[in-house]
Amino acid sequence: DVNTSASTLLGYSHKELLDKKITDLFDKEELEKRPMQSVASTKNKTLLSERRLRRKDGTEVDVEFNIRLLEGRGHLSIARDITERKRAEVLLRESEDRFSKAFRSAPIAISVTQITNGEFFEVNEAMEKFLGYNRSELIGSTTFEMAMWIDIENRAYVVSELTKKGSVHGLNYQFRAKEGRIVLANYSADLIDLNGKKCILSVLEDITERKKTEEALRESEKKYRNIFENVQDVFFQTSLEGIILEASPSVKYHIGLSREEVIGTPAANLYYNLADREKGLDLLRERGKLIDHELIFKSSTGEPVYISLSAQLIPGANGSPSHIDGVFRNITERKKSEEKIIQSEARLKEAQAIAHIGNWEIDLVDNIHTWSDESYKILGVTKDEVQPSIEALLSFIHSNDLGKAQAEIKDTFDTLSGSSSDFRLIRKDGSMRYAHIEWRFEFDKDKHPIRLYGILQDITERKKAEQSIKQSEANYRQLFKLSPAPMWVFDDETYRFTDVNQACLNNYGYSEEEFAGMTIVNISPQDNETDIKNAASKNQATTFFMDEHRHIKKSGEIIDVETSSIPVILNGKKQILVIAIDVTEKNLYEQKLTRAAIKAQEDERYEIGGELHDNVCQILATSLLTLGMIKKHLTEESRKFFEQTHEYITLASTEI
Numbered sequence: 001d002v003n004t005s006a007s008t009l010l011g012y013s014h015k016e017l018l019d020k021k022i023t024d025l026f027d028k029e030e031l032e033k034r035p036m037q038s039v040a041s042t043k044n045k046t047l048l049s050e051r052r053l054r055r056k057d058g059t060e061v062d063v064e065f066n067i068r069l070l071e072g073r074g075h076l077s078i079a080r081d082i083t084e085r086k087r088a089e090v091l092l093r094e095s096e097d098r099f100s101k102a103f104r105s106a107p108i109a110i111s112v113t114q115i116t117n118g119e120f121f122e123v124n125e126a127m128e129k130f131l132g133y134n135r136s137e138l139i140g141s142t143t144f145e146m147a148m149w150i151d152i153e154n155r156a157y158v159v160s161e162l163t164k165k166g167s168v169h170g171l172n173y174q175f176r177a178k179e180g181r182i183v184l185a186n187y188s189a190d191l192i193d194l195n196g197k198k199c200i201l202s203v204l205e206d207i208t209e210r211k212k213t214e215e216a217l218r219e220s221e222k223k224y225r226n227i228f229e230n231v232q233d234v235f236f237q238t239s240l241e242g243i244i245l246e247a248s249p250s251v252k253y254h255i256g257l258s259r260e261e262v263i264g265t266p267a268a269n270l271y272y273n274l275a276d277r278e279k280g281l282d283l284l285r286e287r288g289k290l291i292d293h294e295l296i297f298k299s300s301t302g303e304p305v306y307i308s309l310s311a312q313l314i315p316g317a318n319g320s321p322s323h324i325d326g327v328f329r330n331i332t333e334r335k336k337s338e339e340k341i342i343q344s345e346a347r348l349k350e351a352q353a354i355a356h357i358g359n360w361e362i363d364l365v366d367n368i369h370t371w372s373d374e375s376y377k378i379l380g381v382t383k384d385e386v387q388p389s390i391e392a393l394l395s396f397i398h399s400n401d402l403g404k405a406q407a408e409i410k411d412t413f414d415t416l417s418g419s420s421s422d423f424r425l426i427r428k429d430g431s432m433r434y435a436h437i438e439w440r441f442e443f444d445k446d447k448h449p450i451r452l453y454g455i456l457q458d459i460t461e462r463k464k465a466e467q468s469i470k471q472s473e474a475n476y477r478q479l480f481k482l483s484p485a486p487m488w489v490f491d492d493e494t495y496r497f498t499d500v501n502q503a504c505l506n507n508y509g510y511s512e513e514e515f516a517g518m519t520i521v522n523i524s525p526q527d528n529e530t531d532i533k534n535a536a537s538k539n540q541a542t543t544f545f546m547d548e549h550r551h552i553k554k555s556g557e558i559i560d561v562e563t564s565s566i567p568v569i570l571n572g573k574k575q576i577l578v579i580a581i582d583v584t585e586k587n588l589y590e591q592k593l594t595r596a597a598i599k600a601q602e603d604e605r606y607e608i609g610g611e612l613h614d615n616v617c618q619i620l621a622t623s624l625l626t627l628g629m630i631k632k633h634l635t636e637e638s639r640k641f642f643e644q645t646h647e648y649i650t651l652a653s654t655e656i
Contacts, residue, residue, distance in 0.1 A: 012056050016056070034051075046067065050064050051065060064080045109126040109131075110204075123139070131146070150173070158189055183206055185208075239323055244266070254328075255297055256299045257300050271297060280311075288313050297328075357456070362452040362453070364452060381427075485579050488500040507553070508553050546562065546563065560582070
């Protein structure tokens with residue numbers, strides 16, 4: 001039998017439910033994973049079980065079953081709708097996640113320490129900045145080791161109050177930061193339980209500078225002391241006509257104008273956009289107050305200042321509004337942080353698009369699958385076309401790779417280990433792409449997997465490049481082996497031969513095995529390893545190098561060779577490729593030509609010399625005869641010049 005509440009809960013009529021088994025209402029997959037436990041042996045006991053039932057309209061509802069065995073009459077099952085509780089649990093988890101993020105990013109210093117010995121369990125970034133130590137220096141150390149408390153009695157008082165009341169607030173204490181720096185802080189704390197240990201959740205607001213300012217202003221502004229003490233926000237008061245009647249001194253720190261500069265001026269002067277003011281006034285008149293209304297002021301330099309404003313119409317003696325009181329908080333840094341997050345997410349999407357990398361994850365607890373925008377793009381579909389799931393991803397994998405993919409997925413969940421693999425994908429448009437997939441598990445504190453996440457990368461271009469490289473290497477190998485000229489490759493560090501072609505084997509007479517145990521020094525008749533290696537180093541330093549060498553064959557024959565060398569990368573290592581041309585015969589022929597040319601030049605010079613000898617001798621003899629004829633006509637004064645000339649010509653004739 002079933003009652004009316006069961007019919008209402010499940011959407012079936014009384015008759016429809018009586019025609020069903022209770023297991024018909026269960027999700028089949030869940031039932032296979034968690035079969036109904038027998039209560040036959042639980043006489044006089046109640047069995048509790050949480051299940052998800054499927055309503056008549058297809059929707060699901062979470063229920064808590066109280067099942068009791070009725071002797072001879074079957075089972076009595078009471079189902080309580082716990083959908084809202086389940087939702088609350090999800091919200092609680094989300095809230096805890098938000099708390100963790102808020103703890104990390106809070107602008108106020110926060111720490112968690114053990115109450116007994118002061119050991120740091122956790123600190124946020126603001127606490128690291130407050131104390132001047134990084135997180136690794138603080139975690140595991142104690143407040144005593146760090147000498148954090150200037151007056152240790154203050155800590156004793158806090159511990160005592162926490163033990164009695166559970167919390168303390170607004171205590172102004174001095175603390176010692178790194179390098180002995182003294183910091184004054186507004187201290188609040190709560191007693192919490194963390195993993196069964198009593199801990200202190202401390203919140204410290206650095207008020208060192210604020211206290212100095214307050215001390216300087218205390219005498220001149222006593223009437224404002226109770227209002228403005230410890231306040232960073234700006235309190236203000238304006239007339240209904242919009243004239244600023246009062247403002248707290250902290251206005252200076254937010255918009256760059258002092259209290260004296262803003263009092264008596266129109267509030268409109270502070271707005272970056274006057275439309276914001278009109279909108280705010282309309283809401284204030286309609287509601288009577290504003291709470292956390294965001295708008296933009298402008299600083300004294302014209303820069304935008306984002307604020308959160310709360311204001312209220314204050315009634316006068318006659319009950320009508322007389323003025324406006326309010327407070328605003330500078331949220332510019334928060335807005336900048338939000339903008340940075342938005343920009344960061346945009347840059348992440350852009351980076352993923354450039355690198356063709358998408359990310360994905362599976363919430364294993366709630367079975368929620370998530371793909372990034374780039375993941376959809378790699379698969380060639382939109383978010384509206386495919387619902388993320390393992391099955392959906394498998395549907396894109398090439399049929400020849402599908403078996404491998406399914407096996408790896410099974411192994412992943414069997415071993416709970418991360419891995420990576422490459423697959424071919426067939427996109428919606430029929431085009432084929434190569435993809436690289438990596439994945440990792442995230443576990444809870446009990447080592448249960450709670451999340452599977454990873455990346456999906458389009459590596460089509462890389463695969464094409466690899467194929468081109470393989471083809472290029474194959475072409476090189478064919479050219480190398482079939483070349484009629486001797487070719488070899490040697491290591492640029494050890495100078496050892498790493499490969500030789502058939503022409504090299506034929507010309508030098510060594511076997512391939514012999515070359516494998518040799519270096520380039522072994523084929524040189526010069527017993528000078530340093531010179532040979534220096535010549536080889538020239539090959540390494542240039543993109544292309546030509547040179548002449550003398551090599552020695554296995555038979556002992558010495559040959560002249562011209563080499564052309566070029567650095568190459570083979571098997572991921574830098575090596576030198578050499579082509580050698582035997583120029584021994586060419587050099588011998590050139591030497592013969594050179595000798596013949598020299599002899600011809602010598603014969604020609606001899607013949608020319610003979611002709612010049614005869615002609616010069618005739619000229620000199622004639623010159624001597626002529627001198628003899630004019631000797632008798634010379635004066636005594638010119639005779640000495642004659643004798644010298646005659647002597648020179650006679651000497652020249654004798655030498656020739």
